[in-house]
Amino acid sequence: MNTSWSITKLKVLMRREYWENRGAFRNTPAILGAITVAFMLMGLVIKVRFDNEGYTFREAMRLFALQSEAVRGYQVTQSMMAMSGFFLMVMSVVIFFYLLGSLYDDRKDKSILFWKSLPASDGLTITSKLFSAMFVIPLIFWGFLVATEIIMMVIGGLMVWTADQNPWTLVFGPAQPLKAWGLVLTGWIANSFWMLPIYAWLLLVSSKAPRVPMLFAILPPIILAVLQAWIGFLKTFQLQDNVLGITSKWIANSPAILAGQITGGSDSEHTVSVSLGMPVTSTFDHAPTITNMLDRLFSMQMLMGLVVTAVFLFIALWFRRRASDG
Amino acid sequence: MNTVISTQDLCKKYGNQYAVDHVNLEIGNGRIIGLIGPNGAGKTTLLKAILGLTTFAGELKVLGLDPRKDRDELMEQVSFIADVAVLPRWIKVSEAIDLVEGLHTRFSRGKCMQLLSKTKIRMDSKVKQLSKGMVAQLHLALVMSIDAKLLVLDEPTLGLDIIYRKTFYTNLLNDYFDEERTIIITTHQVEEIEHILSDLIFIRDGKIVLNSTMEEVQQSYFELMAPPESVDAARQLKPLNERSLFGKHIFLFQGVDSALLEPLGEVRTPNVADLFVAVMGEDQ
Numbered sequence: 001m002n003t004s005w006s007i008t009k010l011k012v013l014m015r016r017e018y019w020e021n022r023g024a025f026r027n028t029p030a031i032l033g034a035i036t037v038a039f040m041l042m043g044l045v046i047k048v049r050f051d052n053e054g055y056t057f058r059e060a061m062r063l064f065a066l067q068s069e070a071v072r073g074y075q076v077t078q079s080m081m082a083m084s085g086f087f088l089m090v091m092s093v094v095i096f097f098y099l100l101g102s103l104y105d106d107r108k109d110k111s112i113l114f115w116k117s118l119p120a121s122d123g124l125t126i127t128s129k130l131f132s133a134m135f136v137i138p139l140i141f142w143g144f145l146v147a148t149e150i151i152m153m154v155i156g157g158l159m160v161w162t163a164d165q166n167p168w169t170l171v172f173g174p175a176q177p178l179k180a181w182g183l184v185l186t187g188w189i190a191n192s193f194w195m196l197p198i199y200a201w202l203l204l205v206s207s208k209a210p211r212v213p214m215l216f217a218i219l220p221p222i223i224l225a226v227l228q229a230w231i232g233f234l235k236t237f238q239l240q241d242n243v244l245g246i247t248s249k250w251i252a253n254s255p256a257i258l259a260g261q262i263t264g265g266s267d268s269e270h271t272v273s274v275s276l277g278m279p280v281t282s283t284f285d286h287a288p289t290i291t292n293m294l295d296r297l298f299s300m301q302m303l304m305g306l307v308v309t310a311v312f313l314f315i316a317l318w319f320r321r322r323a324s325d326g
Numbered sequence: 327m328n329t330v331i332s333t334q335d336l337c338k339k340y341g342n343q344y345a346v347d348h349v350n351l352e353i354g355n356g357r358i359i360g361l362i363g364p365n366g367a368g369k370t371t372l373l374k375a376i377l378g379l380t381t382f383a384g385e386l387k388v389l390g391l392d393p394r395k396d397r398d399e400l401m402e403q404v405s406f407i408a409d410v411a412v413l414p415r416w417i418k419v420s421e422a423i424d425l426v427e428g429l430h431t432r433f434s435r436g437k438c439m440q441l442l443s444k445t446k447i448r449m450d451s452k453v454k455q456l457s458k459g460m461v462a463q464l465h466l467a468l469v470m471s472i473d474a475k476l477l478v479l480d481e482p483t484l485g486l487d488i489i490y491r492k493t494f495y496t497n498l499l500n501d502y503f504d505e506e507r508t509i510i511i512t513t514h515q516v517e518e519i520e521h522i523l524s525d526l527i528f529i530r531d532g533k534i535v536l537n538s539t540m541e542e543v544q545q546s547y548f549e550l551m552a553p554p555e556s557v558d559a560a561r562q563l564k565p566l567n568e569r570s571l572f573g574k575h576i577f578l579f580q581g582v583d584s585a586l587l588e589p590l591g592e593v594r595t596p597n598v599a600d601l602f603v604a605v606m607g608e609d610q
Contacts, residue, residue, distance in 0.1 A: 012428030019421050020414070109415060113408035114465075116379060118429045119401040324379040 013128035033148035073174030082260030191256035200312035327354035347532035438471035552591035567604035
């Protein structure tokens with residue numbers, strides 16, 4: 001079979017994934033965006049009702065305007081990136097459940113026999129599901145994140161304008177939205193590669209679990225971790241790294257912008273700063289730069305992760321081939 | 327004749343039980359084969375082996391390919407319905423058509439639309455909104471629009487009403503079947519398909535107990551409806567099977583000259599259902 005024909009089929013199969021999961025892929029980020037905007041509007045209502053002629057807001061804007069253009073730009077850009085953390089968390093839940101069901105649902109309702117009657121190989125089918133998780137879902141979520149932030153900027157701009165400040169010179173001019181969005185998307189795609197061992201594990205569970213794939217996804221690692229901790233403790237009387245610890249650290253080392261924190265003392269000096277993953281490990285630098293993302297992708301850890309991924313995917317494919325047997 | 331399916335000592339075991347027991351078959355193109363057997367006889371397992379959906383021992387070639395190794399290539403030329411209820415419930419009719427068209431080079435959208443236009447199925451309906459019969463109609467329309475060399479239908483009309491079943495088999499013969507194609511059908515409603523079959527295969531306990539063309543069946547099997555006075559004479563000719571109906575005795579013979587039977591009563595070709603009962607009950 002030639003490559004271009006395979007790519008055409010892969011596109012068809014990925015479209016099928018989208019059709020089946022419109023609710024999770026498209027509606028979830030849409031609702032998330034809507035809720036975010038709704039919260040902002042609720043805040044606006046509170047401001048109108050309780051902020052005496054907008055005094056507090058006006059004062060906040062005045063103080064904000066006192067800061068240098070660079071600081072203002074930095075804060076707005078960082079805040080925009082920090083918001084992506086919520087989207088990433090919800091997206092991770094969506095991907096988790098999507099992958100768990102991806103090779104399970106059609107076995108459960110027996111439509112696997114329909115899919116297997118079509119000339120699409122099991123390898124291509126699994127690839128379409130993996131790519132949907134790695135690229136399609138992040139791209140859609142990112143699209144809604146950008147749309148949400150644009151709406152928020154418009155509303156925010158109007159608010160700034162009612163506070164007698166020029167939104168362009170105060171906020172939008174110094175901000176770097178394209179940089180924020182670009183960095184978020186790059187981080188998410190890098191994260192897709194970084195999470196491959198976990199994604200492959202979920203596909204493996206999905207390809208074989210006789211029921212409740214969720215249980216089969218989380219129980220074995222927990223049992224393994226308990227055993228590891230127990231055996232390790234017996235040997236050294238110290239708690240060593242177990243599979244859960246390794247997984248948590250792995251997630252903490254994600255190359256996607258995940259954590260944001262507010263630092264600084266007085267009102268005017270509050271600074272939002274974001275980091276890659278969660279800054280609780282010291283294996284990698286958590287500053288949000290492309291270099292640090294690439295550092296992770298071209299690391300020894302990633303290489304080992306890819307080996308694990310390959311093993312899991314191979315087993316998933318093996319199970320999928322035999323899924324219609326019996 | 328081009329060989330479409332050939333097997334040598336094809337076996338499939340579940341535990342200690344043979345589901346398919348040393349099956350040797352040779353099926354050519356341009357045939358419509360009825361694969362008939364009681365429940366649990368190994369029909370579905372045999373079909374699964376042919377479609378590369380299960381592992382097996384022995385030799386099996388389908389269109390010159392090994393269904394285990396070359397399944398992806400095989401599926402370009404084979405289409406099948408394994409069970410009526412297997413279309414995914416979430417899919418829209420239009421999406422199902424787009425999908426099959428996108429994956430199958432041999433799919434004709436025009437033909438599919440033409441088949442669907444005769445039904446009440448709407449393009450924007452989801453499968454879960456369709457009745458069981460409509461789902462089967464949709465599935466059959468999709469499959470019949472694929473220009474496949476081998477079509478396998480495992481109980482394709484299960485749960486459909488008789489009007490639709492009749493129409494379906496007529497369409498299958500008139501619009502779909504041609505000399506290049508081979509169709510294998512399993513069904514419990516044998517009487518509805520016997521007039522379109524070219525070959526008959528009976529399977530029991532994983533073994534082929536009868537494999538012949540319909541002409542051979544017509545030439546070698548006779549049913550004799552004998553009045554009471556001819557019963558003893560008929561029994562001496564060693565019938566395969568004897569049953570009585572409204573006081574008359576009905577015998578089934580294999581390989582007995584019809585000239586010997588004619589003086590004893592009314593001779594005719596048995597229908598497949600009676601033949602099935604007679605052959606299956608042979609040594610029980």
